[in-house]
Amino acid sequence: MNLKGTITSVLCAFFILLMLNGAASARVEIFDGDIEEGDGYQINNYVIDITDVFVEANTASYYVYEKNTKIETGLLDVNETAEFDFEGEGKLYLRLKSVHGGILPRATVDITLSNFDKSDVYSNKIVDGGHSKASYGIPDLKITKEIDRNTLNVGESVTVTVKATNVGNDVAKDVIFIDPKQEHFVLEATTYEETSVDEIDKGESFLVYIYELKAMEAGDFRLRPITATYKNSVGQSYESGSNTPAVSVEGAGASKANIETAMNVDSRVLERNEKISTTFILKNTGGTTAQAVRLEVQIPEGLEYVSGDEEFEVVGGKPRVYIETLQPGNDKEFGCTLRAKDMGSYTLTGKLSYEYQNGLDSENIKEYEEISVSGISVEKGKYDHLLELPVYVYVIPLLLLAGIGVHFYRKHREYKF
Amino acid sequence: MLNILVIGNGQCGNRILDSINKHAFGGKGGKLVKFYSKQKFNSNVQTIAINTAVNDLKEMKYTRAKDRIHIPHLHGVGANRTIGKQVFEEKKEMVMREIEGRGNFDIAFVITSASGGTGSSFTPRIIKELKERYDYPVYAVVVLPFREEGTLYLQNAAFSLREIRESGVDGIILSDNQYLKNIGGSIQEAYDGINDMIAERILFLVDALDSEMMMVTDLGDFKTVMKGGAGLATIGFYRAEKDMPVKTAIQNALSPSGLLFSTDIYQEASRAMVIIKGDQKYLSIDDISNEIEKLSGAVGHVFKGIVVRKGEGPQVLAVLTLESARELESLYSIAVQAIQHEKEKKLRVQSGMELDKSFSQIEGLEPEY
Ligand SMILES: Nc1nc2c(ncn2[C@@H]2O[C@H](COP(=O)(O)OP(=O)(O)OP(=O)(O)O)[C@@H](O)[C@H]2O)c(=O)[nH]1
Numbered sequence: 001m002n003l004k005g006t007i008t009s010v011l012c013a014f015f016i017l018l019m020l021n022g023a024a025s026a027r028v029e030i031f032d033g034d035i036e037e038g039d040g041y042q043i044n045n046y047v048i049d050i051t052d053v054f055v056e057a058n059t060a061s062y063y064v065y066e067k068n069t070k071i072e073t074g075l076l077d078v079n080e081t082a083e084f085d086f087e088g089e090g091k092l093y094l095r096l097k098s099v100h101g102g103i104l105p106r107a108t109v110d111i112t113l114s115n116f117d118k119s120d121v122y123s124n125k126i127v128d129g130g131h132s133k134a135s136y137g138i139p140d141l142k143i144t145k146e147i148d149r150n151t152l153n154v155g156e157s158v159t160v161t162v163k164a165t166n167v168g169n170d171v172a173k174d175v176i177f178i179d180p181k182q183e184h185f186v187l188e189a190t191t192y193e194e195t196s197v198d199e200i201d202k203g204e205s206f207l208v209y210i211y212e213l214k215a216m217e218a219g220d221f222r223l224r225p226i227t228a229t230y231k232n233s234v235g236q237s238y239e240s241g242s243n244t245p246a247v248s249v250e251g252a253g254a255s256k257a258n259i260e261t262a263m264n265v266d267s268r269v270l271e272r273n274e275k276i277s278t279t280f281i282l283k284n285t286g287g288t289t290a291q292a293v294r295l296e297v298q299i300p301e302g303l304e305y306v307s308g309d310e311e312f313e314v315v316g317g318k319p320r321v322y323i324e325t326l327q328p329g330n331d332k333e334f335g336c337t338l339r340a341k342d343m344g345s346y347t348l349t350g351k352l353s354y355e356y357q358n359g360l361d362s363e364n365i366k367e368y369e370e371i372s373v374s375g376i377s378v379e380k381g382k383y384d385h386l387l388e389l390p391v392y393v394y395v396i397p398l399l400l401l402a403g404i405g406v407h408f409y410r411k412h413r414e415y416k417f
Numbered sequence: 418m419l420n421i422l423v424i425g426n427g428q429c430g431n432r433i434l435d436s437i438n439k440h441a442f443g444g445k446g447g448k449l450v451k452f453y454s455k456q457k458f459n460s461n462v463q464t465i466a467i468n469t470a471v472n473d474l475k476e477m478k479y480t481r482a483k484d485r486i487h488i489p490h491l492h493g494v495g496a497n498r499t500i501g502k503q504v505f506e507e508k509k510e511m512v513m514r515e516i517e518g519r520g521n522f523d524i525a526f527v528i529t530s531a532s533g534g535t536g537s538s539f540t541p542r543i544i545k546e547l548k549e550r551y552d553y554p555v556y557a558v559v560v561l562p563f564r565e566e567g568t569l570y571l572q573n574a575a576f577s578l579r580e581i582r583e584s585g586v587d588g589i590i591l592s593d594n595q596y597l598k599n600i601g602g603s604i605q606e607a608y609d610g611i612n613d614m615i616a617e618r619i620l621f622l623v624d625a626l627d628s629e630m631m632m633v634t635d636l637g638d639f640k641t642v643m644k645g646g647a648g649l650a651t652i653g654f655y656r657a658e659k660d661m662p663v664k665t666a667i668q669n670a671l672s673p674s675g676l677l678f679s680t681d682i683y684q685e686a687s688r689a690m691v692i693i694k695g696d697q698k699y700l701s702i703d704d705i706s707n708e709i710e711k712l713s714g715a716v717g718h719v720f721k722g723i724v725v726r727k728g729e730g731p732q733v734l735a736v737l738t739l740e741s742a743r744e745l746e747s748l749y750s751i752a753v754q755a756i757q758h759e760k761e762k763k764l765r766v767q768s769g770m771e772l773d774k775s776f777s778q779i780e781g782l783e784p785e786y
């Protein structure tokens with residue numbers, strides 16, 4: 001092995017070492033140029049202000065700020081370099097190359113950075129007027145208004161979820177969300193609401209609202225955007241708005257209660273004293289709940305009410321049924337028993353009334369209806385001849401019954417409110 | 418014999434009261450039971466139902482007409498406690514005269530929902546009047562709403578509970594619809610189920626307080642227990658269907674399914690009273706003592722009473738006063754949000770009025786082109 005070979009390999013090793021070392025501390029060029037007195041140079045959150053240029057002395061003074069906080073000041077001679085820490089591990093170098101006089105004195109500088117990945121430099125520019133005019137990271141709230149369905153009927157509700165994600169490169173501070181009132185809808189329920197927050201960090205998401213809107217009118221609408229105002233880390237203000245989801249509301253008869261009725265009797269021809277069963281069927285074929293449903297049975301002279309399902313109550317001699325609500329699609333059946341008192345032909349009538357909310361008016365809508373079965377005829381009874389029997393045959397059982405009756409009547413009075 | 422007054426205010430209070438009267442006829446038996454049977458109270462129990470809504474009073478089936486007091490105010494007060502308070506102040510003497518007419522009492526219970534309008538605003542005021550006029554202890558039985566019933570009810574619950582506590586009441590027995598809602602069925606069935614649970618417990622309690630008891634527990638002990646903790650209490654209960662060791666019955670009464678309100682009694686209870694009833698053959702004193710000891714390990718002193726009833730299966734009732742109620746705290750924090758929310762809604766409505774002002778500026782003008 002000759003000397004030349006040895007030297008070559010030593011040199012090679014030396015360069016490799018140099019390169020490895022260089023990779024770790026390689027400086028990247030940030031800026032090489034002129035900065036006027038009073039202006040600054042911004043790298044991310046740092047601003048180097050050139051405060052004074054002294055041409056005669058070949059010097060310039062500088063202040064370094066990290067977001068409005070002064071971290072370093074100094075005076076540089078031409079060809080001198082100042083260095084300071086940058087975002088933790090990084091180092092920032094400021095070399096004064098030359099100074100120039102004139103109406104606007106300026107300094108030619110060279111700014112480099114080491115131990116820092118250049119791709120992490122997101123802001124890198126001359127700032128007119130120095131650090132006080134710099135804008136730093138910009139928070140950016142992306143607000144989404146999501147809905148769980150795009151089409152619904154009048155009277156139905158849509159669930160709205162509002163979220164905000166900070167897709168900017170600074171924290172969003174003092175965030176306030178404003179959701180405007182939504183025409184054509186009313187706020188039905190709020191499940192979650194957090195309309196202000198101190199901070200939303202970079203990349204962080206924040207849940208603002210979950211609420212339900214009830215559609216009041218048919219049509220195609222866009223939900224209004226929710227807006228947010230917020231500040232960046234140095235108190236500069238920003239604003240953003242959400243998307244405006246489209247909702248289409250269909251109005252086809254969704255908000256009407258409609259009770260269909262049927263009334264049946266088990267026979268139309270009966271003898272005196274015979275009983276007749278009547279059934280009523282109420283079915284809500286509408287799209288909304290019927291409320292305060294009242295059915296009053298009008299019993300003609302020659303018939304009398306005997307008993308009925310427990311829903312019946314007798315008010316002022318008239319049996320009636322009251323149900324608080326009848327849901328759409330539901331039906332109810334009631335029966336009662338009547339007795340034929342006198343011979344004749346009669347008509348039995350049911351008067352129905354109910355109310356519902358149509359979702360638009362604040363007042364309930366009221367409906368009335370009448371149903372009837374006519375041609376119920378009462379004829380002479382089989383046992384009518386028994387009426388001709390001696391009196392005592394009736395009197396004893398009647399007295400007994402009367403006793404029981406009085407007891408029941410007293411009890412009834414005691415509990416009748 | 419004890420003289421006991423039970424008042425039910427508002428729809429919820431009325432219904433629970435009606436259920437008490439129903440059970441007093443001896444449990445099962447249809448609507449007609451009142452025609453052929455007598456109520457089986459050990460004590461002199463007077464029940465009074467008070468409401469502004471006449472329909473609620475009409476719905477009652479087992480309570481005498483003279484015990485249903487209608488305070489005339491059209492259609493109830495519609496969950497508005499401010500109106501409720503007004504109506505009560507106007508009709509106060511009418512209400513108090515009714516109570517006065519029933520004589521003197523040894524103990525009173527006032528039952529209400531916390532979240533409606535009538536019951537929740539009448540109850541604190543009635544209690545205050547009772548405490549000022551008489552010197553018997555008064556306990557409130559308060560039903561908390563389903564949480565999904567909306568902001569208005571939650572607000573009402575928060576404010577009325579505070580007022581009841583400040584009324585001079587001797588203790589509040591909590592029952593929570595939300596906690597009991599898994600009774601299932603329709604809302605009406607759930608209400609009926611809950612009402613029956615509450616009624617059964619109250620009847621058991623007043624029956625026991627007026628019975629011959631072993632290991633003596635009496636009204637005095639009940640008062641002592643109710644004085645403990647934060648003035649809040651709940652009741653656990655279990656009635657064994659068939660033969661069952663008394664030990665298991667006690668455990669069931671103290672388990673979540675026996676309670677009316679969500680609480681971990683081993684964490685939150687501060688005093689307790691346990692009453693055990695049944696046939697002699699179930700009442701093993703050793704088993705009872707063992708089981709009660711476990712409870713007193715966590716809670717401190719436990720009053721116990723035993724009522725011997727021939728032929729009855731084991732039944733256990735536990736009255737537990739709480740020193741803290743996590744569930745109530747969480748209800749309040751929801752309620753606070755609800756109140757905030759209502760406020761903001763109002764503001765929004767007002768800003769709508771601002772808009773009207775803006776509109777009025779162009780009144781009488783025409784667009785210029
Ligand atoms: N457990 C139970 N809760 C009920 C019952 N009825 C109503 N509630 C609850 O009570 C609350 C409403 O209060 P109500 O008692 O109906 O109101 P009120 O006192 O009659 O007052 P207004 O109707 O507003 O004048 C709601 O939280 C209901 O869930 C019932 O029968 N049982």
Ligand SMILES: [Mg+2]
Pocket residue numbers: 427428470473493533535
């Ligand atoms: Mg009511």
